[in-house]
Amino acid sequence: MTTAILYSGLGLDRAHCLRRDGDIAELMRRPGARFTLYWRGRQLVAGTPPAIRWLDRAYGLRLAEATAGNCLLLGEDGAGPLLALDVSGLEAGENGPEMGGNWVWLRSVGGLLPAQDSALLAYARGVLVWREKTRFCASCGGALLVQDSGHSTRCASPSCGALHFPRTDPAIIMLVTDPAGRALLGRQPVWTPGMYSCLAGFVEPGEALEDAVAREVWEEAGIKIRSTTYVASQPWPFPSSLMIGFNAMAEGGEPVADPHEIEDVRWFTRDEVSTFGEADRPGAEGRFLPRRDSIARVLVEAWLKG
Template identity: 45%
Template structure:
């Protein structure tokens, strides 16, 4: 039996905006929304967000920061929150955005991965959403079919090739990745470590889904590749998902039951991997000798829910 998931949503999920997809193609309507003086401007600079001292997202009103829309490389309508529109603006082409008098007195641009775990969950979800869109636009300025320039459409939620002979439409990309806690049905689970991670950090196994593969098959394949444990697809159980726009993934969380046995770690995948008991994880020193996954990750959620079952 697999562990039950707790009711709390994952970090960066639950964006509190009405995306009004059915109205995005109405340029006149969207322009009217984002021209509202109360429209919230969400600045993004080189994948960083404007954060105030106490890890609070800085929301700028158009009446105070409308010039940012004019200088932005791209701007994208995010949605409505209590009828207030939110608009992401990409300022990555600016060398020193802190020189702008409006931005300078509000806070500093920081990586969401550094402040997300301690931020308001709704605010961090909006910032993650904005970051994902900005990243996609920055990397799809040219058509992947014919190489011609593309233009933003549908309020920033698609791009179209400008070559009349092509006209291909491109949509924001999200790469599916499976992430799984392997357990033996009892007191033990598998955690691994990649050498590029912060000292001591261990996490669950994960990998991208390949073409022609179900999610359950991807879970079983990745476990076999990384630690050489056979897992039957019927022993793979879905837990939850998490948007992870660092830069463009959707993490699909699973539990997978495997028979306890020796691990043969793939050196090109992991630095190490081992079985750990619940007692060992509960006693984690959380230092450079051993620490659990970062608190805003679905990996940590999988571990926490598994621990809560024992």
């Protein structure tokens, strides 16, 4: 797979030793420290084309003090520490607090940003969403103490002390083909009408990835899988998944949609899929492919190219 996959390939030094041993309050005050911001699910970018809107140390420290927001060390470059700060405590209107940029949903601009900026914002979002949703110990309900420069927490109760780490839920996604060279695409009823994509699902406990591929295809479409081939993976912090992409060869047969999850599933030829459009300009019979920031789109386009 030579196609670059959005949100992956981050080249930043994550500064493991510094993260493990460092004090986040001290790291925030280091010369060259810069902050990327998160506000109620959105992140701050600026410019045309857009890029991360970085705030300097002084500005970031003022915001951290004003909001008492979650902060974490992302890593460091030659200039100093790079940090992500949750400023969701700031009150603002629909467009967010004025910070010299635009508050955007990552999926709306991910493909427009420099690749490293997209990957870094996905990384920051993944950890901050976990911090936002993990406020109490899952073992005893006690308070949590933040450690590892924002990357883990520990229960404050001496009788518990449980450690908690950011969640990453493995999910498989597969481009299934049959001996005739057709691709199996389907749609869920909650999707925008007309969108068709690869089948996908979460890996269950005690299940190998290849087993998950075969199970999901059988459950959702009633199709048996003959073989699977790993293609690539994609961080997917919406909110906390890792998409693991496969090509899979089916034994054949006609698909039958699982009525609980799938609205429609069918075999398509390359000629048919080549007529699909985009969400804003659907193609034949109103059909369109998933967004270009998804590994599903990468799998389909690789198949279209043969």
